[in-house]
Amino acid sequence: MHIEKYSIPAEQLVKGAWYVGRGRNGNVGLWDGEMFLVIGYKFDRPTIKYESPYKDEEGTFQAFLRIDEGTMIEPFGDIGWDAHYGRLMRFSCCDQE
Structure with missing residues (x-):
């Protein structure tokens, strides 16, 4: 079974929920109400990175599915x-x- 999903607008994101999507540093993020917390790497060590929600002109994390x-x-x-x-x-x- 496959599902196809359009991206979720920032206004519909639920604070405290995890999302699968596409981001600069990772493809799973926790929405804190303003930014996505994503696990990325710095010098081969995992670290939490912040990514803004994707919009037409800006943003780095595009959410498609709430986990x-x-x-x-x-x-x-x-x-x-x-x-x-x-x-x-x-x-x-x-x-x-």
């Missing part, structure tokens, strides 16, 4: 890290933005 981080549906327990980790997670097939 679904999943929902834990069979956690190991009810509190703390036991609720965070588990046996089974549910993911949406495709973001419909």
Whole structure:
């Protein structure tokens, strides 16, 4: 199965969400409400780089798909890290933005 997506306008990006796209330093970025945080390299060492959202005349990160981080549906327990980790997670097939 393939999906085809147009880029997501900056006004529709969700703060705190991860996106797959095309960037100068990397192709996965975390939107902080103003910039994308992308893992890039400086002198062969990973570092966080900031990229502005792509627009017609400027920007370096073009978002196409919000990443679904999943929902834990069979956690190991009810509190703390036991609720965070588990046996089974549910993911949406495709973001419909």
